């Protein structure tokens with residue numbers, strides 16, 4: 001659903017990455033592209049305006065985070081604002097203190113109410129709950145049959161009566177059944193309409209009175225774009241929704257509904273439907289959708305790891321050392337440890353955008369073994385040798401290689417490369433440390 005948007009956003013990020021430093025003008029350029037991409041994806045214009053204003057404000061005043069280049073900083077901000085627009089954290093179902101908890105499904109005809117009711121029951125059953133489905137859509141006999149069939153296919157209990165019984169009575173009776181079978185959740189499928197009308201709302205109000213629900217979930221078809229947003233606003237005005245379910249997220253719509261509906265209506269998205277099968281249903285996680293939209297799950301994980309693992313203060317000290325060329329093997333060893341905390345080197349390298357080609361050359365699965373070897377070599381050195389590697393002469397080399405269980409060739413190669421790396425660093429490979437470290441590993 002978000003391919004087009006993802007494509008457009010990635011172009012913007014590529015443009016940013018091509019710049020070493022970001023001037024305000026570059027940020028403006030980039031945000032203009034982001035705005036266009038969003039509008040093209042049918043995102044509500046108010047959402048777009050608010051979103052870009054927030055990103056701009058933060059991008060201009062951004063604290064430069066060690067380990068991230070300017071483009072990555074912007075990606076980080078865009079990601080965070082996207083998550084906020086989508087609702088921040090996960091919004092879970094609210095349950096009753098005394099079971100059963102009751103959920104009323106509402107929505108227009110064809111939005112996916114009946115299917116979603118079954119999906120939700122299936123989901124709850126697989127989380128160890130005992131759901132009861134209630135066929136309260138008595139306007140079309142086919143709707144009752146549809147739910148009964150879905151229940152049979154998936155071994156989910158369904159409470160149904162003849163279509164001549166009022167939905168209010170069906171609901172009253174269903175609560176008795178729920179008690180009989182000790183159901184923990186009651187999921188009520190109600191009648192939809194082609195449009196919102198007084199009659200439907202009056203019926204909903206009655207059903208609501210009988211059921212005293214914990215949740216009123218509006219099911220909306222994500223394929224209908226901004227129309228879905230309007231439907232959500234109207235329903236919310238009339239019945240006070242507690243959550244939204246977006247269906248047909250597997251379709252090829254542009255994604256505008258998903259990106260606008262929470263912001264515009266203020267109602268949290270609780271689940272998404274991704275297909276016709278009962279299992280094609282997931283709790284909604286704003287952060288996961290955001291990274292899917294950005295098409296950069298891996299980069300975001302990388303950014304997270306850098307944030308978690310790089311000690312800001314130490315990174316600064318190290319940078320100073322690198323600049324003054326006093327970077328020694330002791331520092332190298334510490335840096336090695338820092339990187340290893342972040343996970344297997346191969347994986348880390350592959351997370352970096354644009355490095356994939358390079359990584360095929362560097363990463364052959366042996367980096368862990370090489371890093372261990374290097375650690376062993378450095379550990380076999382005396383403090384003086386670590387601080388001033390230039391004193392390591394022939395006899396010292398023999399002792400170190402024997403002590404570390406490596407060959408003289410390994411040791412010589414490592415020392416040469418360390419010297420080269422130091423030269424490179426001094427030559428002002430500016431950038432941030434992890435990148436420099438990677439450079440240093442090339443060919444090791």
Ligand SMILES: Nc1nc2c(ncn2[C@@H]2O[C@H](COP(=O)(O)OP(=O)(O)O)[C@@H](O)[C@H]2O)c(=O)[nH]1
Pocket residue numbers: 107108109110111112113114115116192247248249250251272273274275276280
């Ligand atoms: N592709 C896809 N189809 C869905 C999804 N949810 C529902 N549908 C289909 O949408 C149609 C209408 O669904 P239904 O549950 O009968 O809608 P209702 O009128 O609101 O009860 C059916 O053909 C469903 O199979 C979804 O997440 N993805």
Ligand SMILES: [Mg+2]
Pocket residue numbers: 113114115137143
């Ligand atoms: Mg239905």
